[in-house]
Amino acid sequence: MADAPSFPHQHLLGIQGLSPLEISALLDLAEEEIAVSRQIEKKKQTLRGRTQINLFFEASTRTQSSFELAGKRLGADVMNMAVAVSSVKKGETLIDTAMTLNAMRPDILVVRHHSAGAVELLAQKVECSVINAGDGAHEHPTQALLDALTIRRHKGRLQGLKVAICGDIRHSRVARSNIILLQAMGAQIRLIAPSTLLPTAIDRFGVDIFNDMRQGLVGVDVVMMLRLQRERMSAAYVPSIREYFRYYGLDVEKLALAAPDALVMHPGPMNRGVEIDPLVADGPQSVIREQVEMGVAVRMAVLEALAQHLPNR
Numbered sequence: 001m002a003d004a005p006s007f008p009h010q011h012l013l014g015i016q017g018l019s020p021l022e023i024s025a026l027l028d029l030a031e032e033e034i035a036v037s038r039q040i041e042k043k044k045q046t047l048r049g050r051t052q053i054n055l056f057f058e059a060s061t062r063t064q065s066s067f068e069l070a071g072k073r074l075g076a077d078v079m080n081m082a083v084a085v086s087s088v089k090k091g092e093t094l095i096d097t098a099m100t101l102n103a104m105r106p107d108i109l110v111v112r113h114h115s116a117g118a119v120e121l122l123a124q125k126v127e128c129s130v131i132n133a134g135d136g137a138h139e140h141p142t143q144a145l146l147d148a149l150t151i152r153r154h155k156g157r158l159q160g161l162k163v164a165i166c167g168d169i170r171h172s173r174v175a176r177s178n179i180i181l182l183q184a185m186g187a188q189i190r191l192i193a194p195s196t197l198l199p200t201a202i203d204r205f206g207v208d209i210f211n212d213m214r215q216g217l218v219g220v221d222v223v224m225m226l227r228l229q230r231e232r233m234s235a236a237y238v239p240s241i242r243e244y245f246r247y248y249g250l251d252v253e254k255l256a257l258a259a260p261d262a263l264v265m266h267p268g269p270m271n272r273g274v275e276i277d278p279l280v281a282d283g284p285q286s287v288i289r290e291q292v293e294m295g296v297a298v299r300m301a302v303l304e305a306l307a308q309h310l311p312n313r
């Protein structure tokens with residue numbers, strides 16, 4: 001197997017700042033990690049002796065567990081910090097928590113936080129490599145990488161594909177990271193949402209906007225659905241869930257407007273019957289479970305790429 005490609009970054013804080021070549025190199029490395037994860041002996045030695053701490057201030061199933069598996073498959077000692085029973089609950093700040101963990105000499109911190117920019121701030125205070133596992137509505141870089149890997153494996157390319165990102169774009173870090181990555185790789189992006197669920201500065205994104213889902217889906221190669229993030233909403237952005245599903249939920253009838261071989265994607269967790277019909281989520285065009293498998297491979301690739309810059313050498 002080839003060595004990890006040269007990767008000139010100490011941290012992965014966002015897709016912003018990665019070049020198309022660096023993105024392609026991470027995806028190529030992730031292809032190798034898929035093979036490792038599919039064999040009986042799933043262990044590599046790249047992070048042997050290294051310590052990885054997963055620090056999640058927000059709930060997670062996929063990202064946290066896949067970072068844990070990825071670190072372990074590369075030989076690291078992985079600790080999941082139980083924030084719910086930590087001193088954060090006693091009023092300790094993010095930075096104090098980070099500095100406390102930093103004093104224990106970890107090599108990698110994987111951080112999810114509800115505030116945009118919090119992970120970057122933390123990265124400035126510690127000596128180890130920091131990976132953004134999602135910060136507020138800002139970025140979720142490994143999600144965009146795993147989405148790109150899933151698409152590339154099915155379509156053979158990203159360049160020139162028509163990708164529809166649908167739903168609660170306003171509150172979505174997944175949408176933001178995907179827009180940056182897919183644009184960098186030459187895909188054409190359509191955002192489909194009611195005006196209330198689009199970001200205010202949407203005209204700066206350089207994408208096509210559709211308020212009518214039926215119009216937006218015509219001929220697309222990929223339909224990426226997003227969860228309605230009710231926990232981030234401070235006001236009523238949709239009149240009712242029933243109406244939202246009627247106009248913006250992906251069902252069999254709306255999916256028929258996309259290309260016949262269009263992929264159906266969702267980063268999870270899914271709200272069945274809110275943004276996606278179970279018949280579509282579990283249907284033949286869905287690659288949602290495959291996205292989860294790609295998540296482990298992409299996170300292994302990111303950890304391997306960052307291994308070149310780990311401290312304590």
Ligand code: CP
Nearest residue numbers: 060061062063267268
């Ligand atoms: N897609 C995603 O970030 O899922 P989790 O919230 O379960 O990690």
